[in-house]
Amino acid sequence: MKKLEIITRPFKVEAVKEALAHLGIKGMTLTDVKGFGRQMGHKEVYRGAEYEVDFLPKVKMEVILDDSLVDQAIDAVIKAARTNRVGDGKIFVYPVENAVRIRTGESGDQAI
Numbered sequence: 831m832k833k834l835e836i837i838t839r840p841f842k843v844e845a846v847k848e849a850l851a852h853l854g855i856k857g858m859t860l861t862d863v864k865g866f867g868r869q870m871g872h873k874e875v876y877r878g879a880e881y882e883v884d885f886l887p888k889v890k891m892e893v894i895l896d897d898s899l900v901d902q903a904i905d906a907v908i909k910a911a912r913t914n915r916v917g918d919g920k921i922f923v924y925p926v927e928n929a930v931r932i933r934t935g936e937s938g939d940q941a942i
């Protein structure tokens with residue numbers, strides 16, 4: 831199993847969710863976050879302002895999925911979330927050791 835941590839624009843949440851649901855993904859966690867990338871939160875870097883950093887509102891979507899779905903999920907998220915402008919976000923991929931469904935005690939791929 832892997833975790834995809836998708837940082838995207840707030841208005842893209844619905845599109846990303848739909849794209850992942852289409853792949854059969856059945857659970858997801860969403861958090862409002864603030865962040866910056868290499869433009870440091872500025873559309874342009876002006877002389878004298880290079881070291882000022884602004885946190886911009888983003889959304890973090892976390893989804894645990896089977897290894898076999900990772901490539902498709904990444905492609906689907908890119909398609910859904912890309913605007914071709916700076917700040918489109920990132921996808922971080924992590925290994926997941928286990929998952930447990932609390933109600934039933936099921937674990938591993940049975941629990942996602």
Ligand SMILES: Nc1ncnc2c1ncn2[C@@H]1O[C@H](COP(=O)(O)OP(=O)(O)OP(=O)(O)O)[C@@H](O)[C@H]1O
Nearest residue numbers: 837864865866867868869888915916917918919920
């Ligand atoms: N290295 C990082 N570590 C943690 N979070 C990051 C990192 N890079 C980007 N993020 C998160 O992703 C959000 C969007 O980043 P962004 O798309 O601006 O990345 P970028 O590398 O500047 O790419 P681009 O040039 O396309 O803007 C940031 O606001 C931040 O929340």
Ligand SMILES: [Mg+2]
Nearest residue numbers: 867868869917
């Ligand atoms: Mg950026």
